[in-house]
Amino acid sequence: MELIASSRIVKAQQRVEASRPYAIQLTDAMEDLARNSGSFTHPLLEERQEPRTAGVLVCTSDRGLAGAYAANVIKEAEGVLASVRERGLEPVIYVSGKKGVGYFRFRGVPIEADWQGHTEVPSYDVAERIGRRLIDDFAAGTIDELHCAYTDFRSAFTLRATAKRFLPIAPEEVTGTSEETVHPEYLFEPEPERILDHLLPQYLITKVYAALLESAASENAARRRAMKAATDNADELMKILTRQANRARQDEITTEIMEIVGGAEALAATSEDDDG
Amino acid sequence: MAFEVHVVTPEREVWAGVAETVIARGVDGEVGILTGHAPMMVQLAIGPLRIDREGDGELAAVVDGGFMHVTSSGGEDGQPATRVDVLAAQAELAGDIDVEAARVRSAELEQALQSHDTHLAEAEVASIKAELEKALARISLAG
Structure with a gap:
């Protein structure tokens, strides 16, 4: 299992890498749009005046045997939930992965929606389904903001449970910091407002997809580590037990030899008595 | 250039x-x-x-x-x-492009549109139509 997980880390990492050009270009396009269109307003960018609820998307795993992977990200999510409650907001929970569903269900915490069966190899389709649902709920007012707790894959050895706010999208996040020249002749087809209508949801879905991919890579890394520890531990145990078994067998043989020798000597002694 | x-x-x-x-x-x-x-x-x-x-x-x-x-x-x-x-x-x-797969898919989607016309929600019809359009675009390009 350690080997399976190792090979999956590589694949998961490749998927993270492969998703990067799109994310970079999309952000780029959005920055351009923000700079070059006069108005940059959209419901997804607007802070709600009096927020009542906050959605929290928790990215966990479907399977266990990954050490504290699921527990760590759930702990992070609990931190977000606590801070949300502190602000007087009602949390609304969305879960990706069976482990998270099990955790919240066991504690009787209601789950608004959950998605399972994809966490090791998340496809873009799943991200799109999750993203659309979240956008719809945000638009309908079921949630007034959205946070996401996932595991950031820094390297195979550094996995960090992180929480980020996804909605509303902070305008600073997409307008960029570079002071590039504004093109007066910039063309939009159709008008920027309508492009934004498609661009912003796409941006959110891409973020959800990135979170799922990072989580998948982390899950496999965590699993490999757990399985390596388990294998090492089992090897160690086997060594100790083999030694104990050998010693016990040796003891038994020694005792038996002693008994035979003792018995033989006793027999010899009796026969000598008989002769005499 | x-x-x-x-x-x-x-x-x-x-x-x-x-x-x-x-x-x-x-x-x-x-x-x-x-x-x-x-x-x-x-x-x-x-x-x-x-x-x-x-x-x-x-x-x-x-x-x-x-x-x-x-x-x-x-x-x-x-x-x-x-x-x-x-x-x-x-x-x-x-x-x-897998033209055969696209053909099969477009046939399925057309069937779905015709047979369930009445009890499908508007959003569902729209999504089926979009899927159909994708399949047809593939057929027209590669077929």
């Missing part, structure tokens, strides 16, 4: 190379890009994307909506360097 073109989807970069012309179908009509084009952002419809490569023939692909982003940054020799990025949820090169 050629320029750089990238066709990317969230899952991977589908194609990257150099082209002389790019023709895409925007939601408001066809758009053709030549080098030196003004910076532009186009929302794409489900349809074909044609890339005329320098001396290498035409490359056709199908994109499922998305955006085309044309940028021009200051090039090294004083000429602005044009770059085209096509960002689509799904994109397939003509050579990679």
